[in-house]
Amino acid sequence: MSSPVPRATAEAVATARAAAQAISDKKGEDVMLLDLSHLLVVTDVFLIASGTSTRHVKTLVEDAEVVLRELGRKPIRREGMDHGEWVLLDYGDVVLHVFDKETREYYDLERLWADAPRIAFESSSTAVES
Incomplete structure (x- = not known):
């Protein structure tokens, strides 16, 4: 069985990459973009x-x-700013999940969505590839 072809819209990918760059610029860690359009x-x-x-x-x-x-x-929608352990920003086509390390390990969204292809983006410090 072949893997699904990513189908995220160009606008969603551009939005996610812009947010990823902003987060990377402020020393956000382990930034990952997942294409969930087929899921x-x-x-x-x-x-x-x-x-x-x-x-x-x-x-x-x-x-x-x-x-x-x-x-x-x-x-x-914007959730979690009161506590700051897991903050979610929902833009409809793009959802940002920013965690503290312990909460990210606990919920392990990467494992939950392991079938989702990664989307490459260029960080100002490093290239992140799919």
Whole structure:
């Protein structure tokens, strides 16, 4: 059986890459983009990233939100900013999940969505490939 062809829209991929760059620029860790378009009907891309502390998680999310707002994007839903252990920004076609390390390990979204192809993006410091 061949693997599914990623079908995320160009806008979703561009949005996710812009958010990934913003998070990478602020030292977000283990940034990953997953194409879920062939697995879910509600979204195309998950961005998963980690911060080193709850404050760092909040900063990463705030910076990503500013960058996406400059692109004309506003989140439909925003959850978790009160605690900062797992913050979710839902843009419809893109969902950002930013965790502290312990919470990310516990929920292990990468394992849950292991069938989703990764989307490559160029970070200012390193290239992340699929």
